[in-house]
Amino acid sequence: MKYSKATNYALHTMLFLAMETPNKPVGVHQLAERQNVSPTYLSKILTKLVKEGMINSISGANGGYTLSKNWEDISFLDIIHAIEGKSSLFDCCLYSNPECVIKDVMLSAEEKLENELRNKKISDLVKK
Amino acid sequence: MKYSKATNYALHTMLFLAMETPNKPVGVHQLAERQNVSPTYLSKILTKLVKEGMINSISGANGGYTLSKNWEDISFLDIIHAIEGKSSLFDCCLYSNPECVIKDVMLSAEEKLENELRNKKISDLVKK
């Protein structure tokens, strides 16, 4: 069990935009170069963030990506969910068992993780 | 990011042994049947638990698996680590960046998850 590289790229892109964008859009080429990843692959990841309303995309010359208006409210969990999906980390009781005490424990642990990620925002890392 | 089925099998096997074994060893065939998984595959998983000292294996007729002497101290985290390994969930800064604020957040979240899993033991689910 690992977070994907895609999640890593998404988080770093959000941080980069938050730290260095005054107002001008940043092209995927520049974002990709910073992270040592191919622009076409990164653009696929960024498209997911666009669809979730976390960033805006602007086509055409001088286009690129900017943070959405509500970017200061976006949590780590939001970004992770946008990339990894929202399904539970633990799929239990593949075999038949309606109530599963193991699942209960696993889900409670997952909640602790998510609570922490929900309380941390990219904007927290910029204010300093 | 998902916990593997192997982890699920391991947790359920531990619970089954804790709940239903008085003293006699249980063969992998029976354990596998309960979970609807092939015995050969399950045995690979159980070998990992043996190597970590969580269960004992007994070869030969009337052999099988029993919980280790210290089974009541074994946490969910111990079992998960035995199967999934102990490395961090988040590999950051693939590109060069010694100190990474994103990694810090991710690791703190992972700690919350691990703390919860460390405090839950299979034996907690049996005492009732």
Added chain:
DNA sequence: CTAATAAGAGACTTTATATATCTATAATAG
């Protein structure tokens, strides 16, 4: 001692997912 039982080890296969790449299309500034 022998036959049956059961775990362990290693090679292999299959399936699924992550990580890309390539090409074509759409939008926009100048």
Added chain:
DNA sequence: CTATTATAGATATATAAAGTCTCTTATTAG
């Protein structure tokens, strides 16, 4: 119109998970 930049879809490659098969080793009932 042309250069630039995002989007979409198909495809390719790499890695890991999940499962199978076969052979070996250990134990014990008889």
